[in-house]
Amino acid sequence: MSSEFGIWLAAFFTIGIASFLYKDNPLYKFCESVFVGISAGYWAVALFWENLITKMFDGLGISYSLGLWPEKGALQDIFSGVWNWNILHVLAAILGIMMLMRLFPKIGWIARWPLSVIVGSTAGLWMITYFQSNFLSQLQKTVIPLFDIGRINELSEIGAVMAEQGRSIPLDNYFAAYLGNLVLIFGTLAGLVYFYFSKEHKGIFGRTAKVGIYFLMITFGASFGYTVMSRMSLLIGRLYFLFSTWLGFVN
Amino acid sequence: MRREIPLILTGIVGITFFVQFFVPHSPMRELSETFSDWYSIISAFAIWLGGLNLMKISFEKVYKKDKDWFFAVTTIVSFFLILIVGLFFSGGRQYLEQGSGYDWLYRNIYSPLSATMFALLAFFVASASYRAFRARNAQATVLLLAAFIVMAGRTPFGDWITVFLPEGWRLSNLSNVIMNYFNVAGQRAIMIGIALGIVSTSLRIILGIERSHLGGE
Numbered sequence: 001m002s003s004e005f006g007i008w009l010a011a012f013f014t015i016g017i018a019s020f021l022y023k024d025n026p027l028y029k030f031c032e033s034v035f036v037g038i039s040a041g042y043w044a045v046a047l048f049w050e051n052l053i054t055k056m057f058d059g060l061g062i063s064y065s066l067g068l069w070p071e072k073g074a075l076q077d078i079f080s081g082v083w084n085w086n087i088l089h090v091l092a093a094i095l096g097i098m099m100l101m102r103l104f105p106k107i108g109w110i111a112r113w114p115l116s117v118i119v120g121s122t123a124g125l126w127m128i129t130y131f132q133s134n135f136l137s138q139l140q141k142t143v144i145p146l147f148d149i150g151r152i153n154e155l156s157e158i159g160a161v162m163a164e165q166g167r168s169i170p171l172d173n174y175f176a177a178y179l180g181n182l183v184l185i186f187g188t189l190a191g192l193v194y195f196y197f198s199k200e201h202k203g204i205f206g207r208t209a210k211v212g213i214y215f216l217m218i219t220f221g222a223s224f225g226y227t228v229m230s231r232m233s234l235l236i237g238r239l240y241f242l243f244s245t246w247l248g249f250v251n
Numbered sequence: 252m253r254r255e256i257p258l259i260l261t262g263i264v265g266i267t268f269f270v271q272f273f274v275p276h277s278p279m280r281e282l283s284e285t286f287s288d289w290y291s292i293i294s295a296f297a298i299w300l301g302g303l304n305l306m307k308i309s310f311e312k313v314y315k316k317d318k319d320w321f322f323a324v325t326t327i328v329s330f331f332l333i334l335i336v337g338l339f340f341s342g343g344r345q346y347l348e349q350g351s352g353y354d355w356l357y358r359n360i361y362s363p364l365s366a367t368m369f370a371l372l373a374f375f376v377a378s379a380s381y382r383a384f385r386a387r388n389a390q391a392t393v394l395l396l397a398a399f400i401v402m403a404g405r406t407p408f409g410d411w412i413t414v415f416l417p418e419g420w421r422l423s424n425l426s427n428v429i430m431n432y433f434n435v436a437g438q439r440a441i442m443i444g445i446a447l448g449i450v451s452t453s454l455r456i457i458l459g460i461e462r463s464h465l466g467g468e
Contacts, residue, residue: 044302045337100303229401
């Protein structure tokens with residue numbers, strides 16, 4: 001059994017949160033409220049050092065003026081007659097303070113200004129990045145030959161080697177060579193047809209949309225299974241911590 | 252002033268980011284980098300706003316002695332604990348280094364709490380799926396089967412129940428086929444749909460047609 005205080009604390013919080021499986025209880029509520037406070041504080045500290053200090057204080061040269069950072073910033077450059085774009089961070093600081101006005105209901109509307117910068121930059125950035133990564137690159141990956149000739153040729157070579165070892169070619173390899181591309185192309189198209197609501201889903205269009213639903217159902221099922229397994233691995237991690245690191249039952 | 256200036260700001264920032272992609276030269280590049288820093292600075296303030304708002308609500312709860320006010324005290328104490336340790340007793344910019352007070356709090360409090368909280372979801376998802384997943388029709392059956400194959404195929408159990416099949420043709424291989432082809436095809440259709448939705452929504456926001464972020468006025 002561990003004698004380290006931190007391990008005992010971690011074990012206490014692990015059991016406290018897990019106690020919810022029995023029913024909602026004061027121990028769980030205590031751990032939950034600690035989690036809320038710690039999470040909020042964790043991100044406040046992280047963003048203070050990563051964003052406010054490095055971008056705002058260092059960029060403006062306030063850290064340099066206070067002797068906390070060796071590099072000069074915008075204020076020093078501007079006073080020596082050199083233009084530095086970072087001087088505009090003053091406006092960001094003002095907008096940031098305006099964001100905090102949200103805490104006061106009467107002047108809360110002032111927070112719309114910084115919010116508009118966040119929304120505008122996200123919109124401008126995402127419009128291009130999503131168009132590139134999610135639209136163009138996905139289309140590009142779908143415009144492929146119906147059959148993967150390279151893999152089909154490889155199959156016979158792999159098959160000969162595996163036959164010598166008394167093994168058969170794995171299902172994944174067969175599928176990748178003969179049906180993989182076909183499934184990718186038709187599945188994507190069918191899914192897109194299902195999402196196209198400007199035309200009534202009738203006739204061939206309707207039947208393709210129906211196939212699209214099946215592809216989407218497989219996707220949702222696979223995503224669900226994958227999520228459950230990732231949560232299970234977290235659970236195993238916690239159980240391993242309790243029985244190994246804390247209690248020392250497992251070496 | 253309450254609506255026009257935010258609309259203009261949204262447009263200017265959005266167009267700058269958009270144009271910068273096509274004109275990656277001065278002054279668009281510097282302007283875009285500046286706005287990118289603005290984004291980081293304002294988002295840090297936004298996180299602080301969230302923390303301070305949490306404190307405001309918690310203090311009100313304690314002051315009014317609302318139900319479960321004691322747990323609000325716990326929230327306040329834990330928030331200030333990590334804040335004080337992280338800002339003043341963790342070596343400044345080296346706050347993330349192993350052995351710092353902030354790192355100790357992260358490893359022994361934050362990490363176990365968040366991992367157990369998410370691990371609990373395994374039980375809730377399993378119980379919810381038991382109630383919701385019924386093979387009522389062909390589509391629901393396909394979803395159920397895909398989920399089962401992926402879950403079983405990722406564990407030794409999957410191969411164990413298909414041990415009578417030749418090696419390479421067992422459930423783990425079928426799981427790979429589903430994940431790499433059927434799942435990818437569906438994900439692609441969804442991703443393309445999302446991309447088109449984001450492009451049109453972004454255009455609406457930049458052009459000032461979509462104003463819900465300003466309070467829906």
